[in-house]
Amino acid sequence: MSNIPAELKYATSHEWVRDDGNGIYTVGITEHAQGLLGDMVFVDLPDVGDTFDAGDDIAVAESVKAASDIYAPITGEVVEINEELEDSPELVNSDAFNDGYLFKIKADDASELANLLDAEGYQATIEED
Amino acid sequence: MAEQTILFDKHIEAGAKMVDFHGWDMPINYGSQIEEHHAVRQDAGMFDVSHMTVVDIKGAQAKPFLQKLLANDVAKLTVSGKAMYGGMLNETGGVIDDLITYFISDEYYRLVVNSATRVKDMAWINKQAASFDVAVTELPELSMIAVQGPNAKEKAAKVFSAAQNAALEGIKPFFSVDVDGLFIATTGYTGENGYEIIVPQAQCADLWQQLLDVDVRPCGLGARDTLRLEAGMNLYGLDMDEDVSPLAANMAWTIAWEPSEREFIGRSALVEQKASGTLHKQVGLILEAKGVLRHGQKVVFTDSEGVEQEGVITSGTFSPTLGHSVAIARVPRSIGDVAQVEMRKKFVEVKVVKSGFVRNGKKTF
Numbered sequence: 001m002s003n004i005p006a007e008l009k010y011a012t013s014h015e016w017v018r019d020d021g022n023g024i025y026t027v028g029i030t031e032h033a034q035g036l037l038g039d040m041v042f043v044d045l046p047d048v049g050d051t052f053d054a055g056d057d058i059a060v061a062e063s064v065k066a067a068s069d070i071y072a073p074i075t076g077e078v079v080e081i082n083e084e085l086e087d088s089p090e091l092v093n094s095d096a097f098n099d100g101y102l103f104k105i106k107a108d109d110a111s112e113l114a115n116l117l118d119a120e121g122y123q124a125t126i127e128e129d
Numbered sequence: 130m131a132e133q134t135i136l137f138d139k140h141i142e143a144g145a146k147m148v149d150f151h152g153w154d155m156p157i158n159y160g161s162q163i164e165e166h167h168a169v170r171q172d173a174g175m176f177d178v179s180h181m182t183v184v185d186i187k188g189a190q191a192k193p194f195l196q197k198l199l200a201n202d203v204a205k206l207t208v209s210g211k212a213m214y215g216g217m218l219n220e221t222g223g224v225i226d227d228l229i230t231y232f233i234s235d236e237y238y239r240l241v242v243n244s245a246t247r248v249k250d251m252a253w254i255n256k257q258a259a260s261f262d263v264a265v266t267e268l269p270e271l272s273m274i275a276v277q278g279p280n281a282k283e284k285a286a287k288v289f290s291a292a293q294n295a296a297l298e299g300i301k302p303f304f305s306v307d308v309d310g311l312f313i314a315t316t317g318y319t320g321e322n323g324y325e326i327i328v329p330q331a332q333c334a335d336l337w338q339q340l341l342d343v344d345v346r347p348c349g350l351g352a353r354d355t356l357r358l359e360a361g362m363n364l365y366g367l368d369m370d371e372d373v374s375p376l377a378a379n380m381a382w383t384i385a386w387e388p389s390e391r392e393f394i395g396r397s398a399l400v401e402q403k404a405s406g407t408l409h410k411q412v413g414l415i416l417e418a419k420g421v422l423r424h425g426q427k428v429v430f431t432d433s434e435g436v437e438q439e440g441v442i443t444s445g446t447f448s449p450t451l452g453h454s455v456a457i458a459r460v461p462r463s464i465g466d467v468a469q470v471e472m473r474k475k476f477v478e479v480k481v482v483k484s485g486f487v488r489n490g491k492k493t494f
Contacts, residue, residue, distance in 0.1 A: 035146075038351065039163045041447040042419050060473070062421050064162050064351060064447050067473065093161075 002032040002126065005097055009113055010122035011073045016097065017116060020104065025113075027073060028101040029061060029092065032126050037063035040089040045081040045103055052076065052105070054112055059102055061092065070102065074112045080104040134179035135272050135330045139337050143347045151245035153180040155350055162351035166449040169319050169356055170490050173278035173285075174348035175340050180244035183271045183327060184254065185237070188263035192235045198257050199230065200375060200393050202385035206232030212303040212316055215383040216375045217242075217253070218395030222402055223371035224378065226250050227363060229316060231305050239312075241273075241325075243365050257394070271312075272333035276345055277323035277356075279490060285324055288339040289313075311336075318353065320360025320488045358446050358455065361413060361485025367424055368411070368443040368457055374402050377459055378443075379411035379484050409440060412464060413484040414456040415494070420472055421447045422456035422479070427471040432463035442470065448486060455486045 004010075009017040014033035018026040034040065044060040052058050052072035059070040081103045084091060092100040107113070117125065131154040140147065145156035156177065158165060168174040186195060195203040201215030211232050216224045226246045231239040242250045251267060258265050276285050286294050289311070296306040297313065305314035312327035328336050341347070354364065361379070363369055369378035376384070376399060384399065385391070402408055416422050422445030432438050440460025448455045456479075460468070469476040482494040 038158065039161055041163075041421060044419065062447075064355065064421075064449075067421060067423070090163075 002030070002035065003097070004030070004032070004119045004123055006119045008097070009073075009116035009118065011071065011116055012122075012125050013071050015070060015073045017073050017113070018101075019113075023107050023110060024079060024104055025074060025076075025107055026101050026104050028096060029070060030122070031096040034093050034096045034100070037061060037068055038065045039063055040092045043085040043089050043092060043102065045085065046078045048078050048081060050078045052078070054115070072105065073116060074105065074107050075109060076105040076107045078103050079106050132180075134177055135333045136177045136179060136337055139334055140177065140347070143341075145347070145349060148350070150180065150350060153244060155180060156347070158349040158351045159347050162349065162355070163449045165346060165348035165352035166355050168346040169278045169321055169348060169352065170450055170487070171279065172346070173276060173281040173323070173344070174346045174352065175337070176275040176277070176348050176350075176353055177273075177337070178275050178325070179272035179333065181273055182242045182244060182247045182250070183268040183273070184240040184242060184251070185266045185268060186240060186258075186263055187237045187266070188261070189236060190262040191238055194258060194261040194263045195230065195238055196391055197261075197393055198254065200385065200395060200399075201230075201383045202391060202393075203230060203232065203238065205385065206230070209233055210305045210307075212305055212314060214303075216369075216380055217250070218375065218393070218399075219253075219371055220394060220398060222374050222395040222398030224365070224369045224373060224375055224380070225253055225371060227365055227369070227380070229314075231314065233307075241327075245366055270330055271327050272330050273325060273327050274333070274337060274340070275317055275319075275323065275325045276340060277317045277319040277321045279321060281321065281323035281345070284343045284345050285326075285340065287343045288336065318360075318362055319356040320362070320485075321356075322489070355446050355449055358444055358457065359448050359450055359487035361457065361483075363457070364444055368459075373459070374399065374408060376402060377409045377411065408462070409459045410462050410464075411443075411484050412458055412460055413482045413486060413494070414442065414445070414458050414468070414470065415480040415482060415486070416454040416456075416470070416477060417480075418453075418477060420477060421445065421454045422470060422472070426456075428458050428460055428468050428479075429471070429476070430460075430464055430468040432461070433465070434463075438463060440464070440468075450487045450490070451492060457484050
């Protein structure tokens with residue numbers, strides 16, 4: 001069974017969101033998602049300062065198997081990207097919820113978080129897959 | 130319900146992630162496809178290829194039958210155990226399947242064909258065999274393990290009997306021996322040295338375990354695909370199929386034109402294709418920038434006459450050995466040293482080389 005931390009929020013498209021405080025949120029893809037994609041070979045990240053609406057294509061996770069779009073789970077501005085992924089994309093596989101995070105985004109409107117799933121809700125969506 | 134090979138429980142024991150592969154429940158990886166890939170390039174890995182189909186052709190007319198059935202000529206095989214690769218074509222010169230033929234004697238040959246094409250292969254072979262004095266026998270009771278890598282032979286030797294090792298002494302590539310219940314061939318699908326071992330089902334799990342015990346790493350279909358692609362080897366259904374000429378799929382070397390009176394199936398169609406001047410060719414593509422070339426992506430270039438030309442990637446992947454993407458493509462023959470590939474709505478520049486990127490652990494371009 002996949003690990004789904006209870007303190008995170010989730011999108012049905014398999015991104016996770018962690019509240020870092022001060023309106024900043026860390027975003028990555030779930031352990032379940034990395035398992036589906038297989039070994040990661042490149043991660044194309046946005047630039048710091050770019051702004052996105054919730055649901056926009058924001059990054060691309062390219063594994064041995066497929067290129068997969070990552071969607072912005074909330075509207076906001078990218079304030080940090082995970083530079084480590086440039087040389088070590090496999091961090092997404094080995095530590096999806098921590099060192100394998102993708103970027104941090106400053107939310108325009110924190111109320112959008114309510115549109116995301118909690119751990120239980122996400123668990124239910126992947127069981128339907 | 131997907132079929133399982135006799136090694137199913139061994140795969141689960143080893144932590145395999147199983148996927149459906151043309152009706153077979155097969156391991157895609159045992160954790161990391163890339164690590165498995167490296168194991169084969171640097172040490173020794175093994176693959177369960179029991180889903181492949183072994184077919185024995187026996188009878189007084191075995192040789193003339195196969196001379197008709199196959200585009201390569203079994204008459205080239207004169208030493209018992211020698212193997213030959215080639216295509217089984219339809220009347221229009223498309224590839225029904227690619228396969229290996231082992232020569233035992235003029236009245237006994239063994240074919241190993243793809244699993245995805247098993248049903249149509251058997252129907253075709255049986256249909257063609259009707260007018261020959263031959264017996265066509267599928268052998269589902271046989272399993273197969275491929276052991277590949279620079280240390281594969283040395284490790285396998287620890288598992289083989291003294292008689293098997295004696296028979297394998299000094300064996301050349303593309304040969305086989307049949308000793309003490311194992312049919313051991315120096316063939317493979319990775320670009321490394323090693324063996325493909327045909328083993329009765331009842332002994333297969335034991336052989337797998339013995340190979341595990343001498344540190345041969347189990348590898349899944351994922352690594353098998355990146356290895357064969359690096360080696361520039363075709364995958365049936367992607368790089369060629371019934372609508373693709375072997376002449377456009379880097380298989381011209383497997384067509385035996387001589388003797389000219391040998392009327393193999395598809396011959397006249399191939400002659401017409403050659404004369405048409407419109408045949409595409411297979412090339413290798415290299416993308417050193419970020420991104421991964423994938424099956425189905427469009428390849429475009431401007432030829433020396435200034436005309437826009439278009440081809441297609443038939444298979445592409447990230448090459449773990451090289452650290453960037455490589456692909457096999459089918460393109461107009463006028464292609465030069467560079468082309469553009471449409472990837473995710475953008476065009477990226479790729480280098481064009483001969484297909485085949487890695488052999489025996491080394492870059493070949």
